[in-house]
Amino acid sequence: MGETPAYRARDFSFAVEAADGRARAGRLETPHGVVETPCFMPVGTKATVKGVAPRDLAALGARVVLANTYHLYFRPGAEVVALHGGLHGFMRWPGPILTDSGGFQVFSLADTRLVTDDGVEFSSVYDGSRHVFTPRLAMEVQERLGADIVMCFDQCAPGVLPRDELVAAVDRTTRWAAACREAHGRRDQLLVGIVQGGVDEELRRRSAAELLDVGFDAYAIGGLSVGERGDEMLATVELMDDLLPRARLRYFMGLGDPVGLLEVVRRGVDVFDCVLPTRMARTGTALTADGRLNLRNARHARDLRPLEDDCDCPACAGFSRAYLRHLVLQKEMLAAQLLSLHNLRVLIRLTERARAAIRAGAFAEFATSVIARYRAGG
Amino acid sequence: MGETPAYRARDFSFAVEAADGRARAGRLETPHGVVETPCFMPVGTKATVKGVAPRDLAALGARVVLANTYHLYFRPGAEVVALHGGLHGFMRWPGPILTDSGGFQVFSLADTRLVTDDGVEFSSVYDGSRHVFTPRLAMEVQERLGADIVMCFDQCAPGVLPRDELVAAVDRTTRWAAACREAHGRRDQLLVGIVQGGVDEELRRRSAAELLDVGFDAYAIGGLSVGERGDEMLATVELMDDLLPRARLRYFMGLGDPVGLLEVVRRGVDVFDCVLPTRMARTGTALTADGRLNLRNARHARDLRPLEDDCDCPACAGFSRAYLRHLVLQKEMLAAQLLSLHNLRVLIRLTERARAAIRAGAFAEFATSVIARYRAGG
Numbered sequence: 001m002g003e004t005p006a007y008r009a010r011d012f013s014f015a016v017e018a019a020d021g022r023a024r025a026g027r028l029e030t031p032h033g034v035v036e037t038p039c040f041m042p043v044g045t046k047a048t049v050k051g052v053a054p055r056d057l058a059a060l061g062a063r064v065v066l067a068n069t070y071h072l073y074f075r076p077g078a079e080v081v082a083l084h085g086g087l088h089g090f091m092r093w094p095g096p097i098l099t100d101s102g103g104f105q106v107f108s109l110a111d112t113r114l115v116t117d118d119g120v121e122f123s124s125v126y127d128g129s130r131h132v133f134t135p136r137l138a139m140e141v142q143e144r145l146g147a148d149i150v151m152c153f154d155q156c157a158p159g160v161l162p163r164d165e166l167v168a169a170v171d172r173t174t175r176w177a178a179a180c181r182e183a184h185g186r187r188d189q190l191l192v193g194i195v196q197g198g199v200d201e202e203l204r205r206r207s208a209a210e211l212l213d214v215g216f217d218a219y220a221i222g223g224l225s226v227g228e229r230g231d232e233m234l235a236t237v238e239l240m241d242d243l244l245p246r247a248r249l250r251y252f253m254g255l256g257d258p259v260g261l262l263e264v265v266r267r268g269v270d271v272f273d274c275v276l277p278t279r280m281a282r283t284g285t286a287l288t289a290d291g292r293l294n295l296r297n298a299r300h301a302r303d304l305r306p307l308e309d310d311c312d313c314p315a316c317a318g319f320s321r322a323y324l325r326h327l328v329l330q331k332e333m334l335a336a337q338l339l340s341l342h343n344l345r346v347l348i349r350l351t352e353r354a355r356a357a358i359r360a361g362a363f364a365e366f367a368t369s370v371i372a373r374y375r376a377g378g
Numbered sequence: 379m380g381e382t383p384a385y386r387a388r389d390f391s392f393a394v395e396a397a398d399g400r401a402r403a404g405r406l407e408t409p410h411g412v413v414e415t416p417c418f419m420p421v422g423t424k425a426t427v428k429g430v431a432p433r434d435l436a437a438l439g440a441r442v443v444l445a446n447t448y449h450l451y452f453r454p455g456a457e458v459v460a461l462h463g464g465l466h467g468f469m470r471w472p473g474p475i476l477t478d479s480g481g482f483q484v485f486s487l488a489d490t491r492l493v494t495d496d497g498v499e500f501s502s503v504y505d506g507s508r509h510v511f512t513p514r515l516a517m518e519v520q521e522r523l524g525a526d527i528v529m530c531f532d533q534c535a536p537g538v539l540p541r542d543e544l545v546a547a548v549d550r551t552t553r554w555a556a557a558c559r560e561a562h563g564r565r566d567q568l569l570v571g572i573v574q575g576g577v578d579e580e581l582r583r584r585s586a587a588e589l590l591d592v593g594f595d596a597y598a599i600g601g602l603s604v605g606e607r608g609d610e611m612l613a614t615v616e617l618m619d620d621l622l623p624r625a626r627l628r629y630f631m632g633l634g635d636p637v638g639l640l641e642v643v644r645r646g647v648d649v650f651d652c653v654l655p656t657r658m659a660r661t662g663t664a665l666t667a668d669g670r671l672n673l674r675n676a677r678h679a680r681d682l683r684p685l686e687d688d689c690d691c692p693a694c695a696g697f698s699r700a701y702l703r704h705l706v707l708q709k710e711m712l713a714a715q716l717l718s719l720h721n722l723r724v725l726i727r728l729t730e731r732a733r734a735a736i737r738a739g740a741f742a743e744f745a746t747s748v749i750a751r752y753r754a755g756g
Contacts, residue, residue: 051711053692076679076704083680084698092696301454302461314431318470320462326454333429333711
């Protein structure tokens, strides 16, 4: 299986510093700072991690923030972001930023869409107007948004689709990846190729081989965590670990539950993202080492304890479960703010501890005990 | 006009340190810290200043926070707050706290209420259940909530009411004030008497004389800024300055626009509160030295400037008007968070500058120039 050898991006480097089984502890250097992996990346869809100011996000230990090309293309428009020198200036996040390509939203949000080999015609969720996204446009927009890490325009095909649709999605994803590689000009951005193929081993092998042939600085595993069975998902991640070069960063798109996170780290994934921690926060649910905690539950009404005794987040610095429950029930903004800080910190701290365990050669025991406790509590 | 001389509260003192005309710079000592006046007090109705964490509030220079007896009585209940050792522990605000009596909500929120000389029977806004608030209950609840500064149960009577209703409200307020004084037992709480009487000079004189006769540690001016003409309101404040002892703290209830704030400071008021800065923030409006700024306006779409060049709040630390407008239009929580911080800081900073001007004997010029600029811009 060949790979185009040369990095095209400037000012980036990635090195695996330690490994423990398939699990890796790595170091990614970007023009906006260093990212130690494994790393959970908070999602700031519309150029804001909902309810969390950038300085508070940094204080949690967040290193990379995601933003969404589809939404920012429509509101406020890439031109307004570019006026600020790009997303770093616009959202005032000084660290590394990753933008997705908009492909996922084009396929998942549009009611009526027309997919051709060139791209996708669809209706905007904002005003219903018709638009066409192509690999070239996805690159142009991401260059204007100015993130450090940018994603190829792909077709996310869930494993539950009929095989002929999966095949078509893999073929299209490869063609579009080559078109993105061709169109992408900013050498201060790391372009990531996305492997598709659902949970079909043959298609995953083909997609990986074709993307390696195009050659990317980093690889993402797309099309998982979208409805397939858990064991199929994990088997596919393990296959990807065999297929992708060990010296390249691997990104699992859309994963944010503590158990899943450890399971993919165990199988060689370096970075992941998910809206889960902040979305759960807005519904009054906290992540804890003992599972999810629903603050609406009456049993918390007089509970003076913090969410977690040993958590170092601002929500656990004195606020009781009873107070947080009061905020949730009264729909006070501070509920979502504090729970978002807590949930993000839980995932970030988990990756920090995973990294330490990998470096100590003790990842398997670490993951097993964390997962057992989480499942016992939930 | 007599006044019962002895302070009943322990660990409190108030001193006027400087005066400039009727305007005063004072110092209030409480068990939870010192408050320099003039002072704007942010409102945290349900034990949270909407969208602002306590540590961020402290960083803005906020010194006293308000909370609401009516709302906390129903949700989560005074007992839950008391379990936390009171509001300081419940909401994690280490500084001074003031609770209103719940009287304003009893009169303004209830559809069907029955006012007697003993109290008010009304329906809860939470579940429609019938309740009776009396002066004694208002004291009991406030003692359990444990604020530093607590308010008498009064009947807020707007100046636009017929005179016989105003008279009845003044009589009732006096009787209830005496009952509150009698019922209030916590000597680590400062109990504030509220003067009513609308904009009727004779009634204001009577209300003030009667309350001074009961004797309080501090006096509030109630029943203003509720529909009367601006000149009548200010004339009444000036009258109150003549009637209330100069050595006592004066609190104007419910005022938060920059012009009104300076006008009542000019007439001898020390502290005031209002939901305006945070409520405006949630609708996308910023307070500036040049008037109100509605971020929904299209003219801000590409404006790279901060809300105010010389503001030291977190929102003005790099976030552009264009970005803030984007957050407002996309209904992102961070919009309300950042604008709340800004609007609160504007009012707090205004009182800091007013205090310095009073001490420098230059308050009149200061107020005139601030008001002129604000009005020219708005």
